[in-house]
Amino acid sequence: MALLIYSPSHPVADWAAAIRALAPDLDVRLWPEVGDLAEIEVALVWKPPAGLLQSFPNLKLMQSFGAGVDGILADPNIPRHVPLARVVDGNLTVGMTEYVLLHVLHFHRQVAAMQQNQRNGKWQWLPPVDPGQRIIGIMGMGTLGSHAAQKLLGLGFQVASWSRGLKAIDGVTSFHGDEHLEGFLRLCNVLVCLLPLTPQTRGIICRRTLSLLPRGAYVINAARGGHVVDDDLLHALDSDWLSGATLDVFNEEPLRDGHPFWTHPKVTVTPHNAADSIPAHVAPQIVDNIRRLQTGQPILRLVDYTRGY
Incomplete structure (x- = not known):
């Protein structure tokens, strides 16, 4: 053979x-x-x-x-x-959970603001936020999403989930189906995309769905680049609707030279290495x-x- x-x-x-x-x-x-x-x-x-x-x-x-x-x-x-x-x-699952936790905590612990203060030589205390007041929303509750959700719960965050079909996980507020997507998005201080890419999920992170997130929300996409409409995400960042975004996957890979994501002050780019x-x-x-x-x-x-x- x-x-x-x-x-x-x-x-x-x-x-x-x-x-x-x-x-x-x-x-x-x-x-x-x-x-x-x-x-x-x-x-x-x-x-x-x-x-x-x-x-x-x-x-x-x-x-x-x-x-x-x-x-x-x-x-x-x-x-x-x-x-x-x-x-x-299983090792890939652990790696993805590490990635999600890293960037959730990067946002939650205000690392970007502290780094900017360091560059400016500015000593400024930033008030902490109770993780119990943060709702981390995970799109996609397969093996990867479920494992990440359990670890986030263990750190004291509230966790909500959305999937195409009903997925019930202890401690997680679960939503499913198109009719419940809006209610899910309105809760999410951090939106984590771990969906499979299908015709139904392509472009799901777009102007309409981003506008449903609370002002100041943060987006993490570690699934597929095709889930994001690039121009819509940039608009949400430039209008200060979003605090920032971490992107591991892109519509075109490698990310082309000169793409706005490379230099955008609110975007963290990683080279499709969330989990290998x-x-x-x-x-x-x-x-x-x-x-x-x-x-x-x-x-x-x-x-x-x-x-x-």
Whole structure:
């Protein structure tokens, strides 16, 4: 069985080494050294170019490097008769929670104001805010959102959530569905986006939804760049409706030279590194799915094409 590995972002040689260590019998090939296209039965991919996956006539499994699959589903020619699986990585979950806590606390503890005071040589006491008076709103209550919510509750914050379907978590004020989005947004002092990117969630952080947040709210997007309408976010920042934003993902990556986010005084830019999977941690999942394919067992962590995740 031949496995193709393609990614413009991951150290593919490291992933190949981790997989070969667990399955030395696998024929692992790194793009563009594909060989006979008909021999590729499994493709481990991230943001493949349009038409790549369709070019393998005997493809039996598509496997994502991570939890997100929007970069794969963006291909209009994806062979939808072939199962697509994603990764669920506990270490990635911890990394995302670290990222969320870091930037929630950066806002909550007024770090930007203290840094500005330092640059100005100004000694100024800033009154603290009771975390119990802050409502952190999380959009997307899958594995990542649920873990972050529990840790935020442990720090004394109030936590609200919004998801497409009902998700009930102890201590979290839960909202779901389009009809309850406005009520959720009006509560959020900090809005954290951890949604999957689907046609329904693309552009969800826009002028209308940002206007529903309380004045002075802060936005953190660690999901996908397509969730944000850039010009609308910039308008909300420039009009002083928002206190600031932390962005790890962008509509175009890498973020282009000269984009206003680079130099905006209220924006923190990070290079899509909120949470990354380590090959040695994730390779066992990938190899397990390949073995399942070989032995006719059910593939794990399958993506529902109709839902997009």
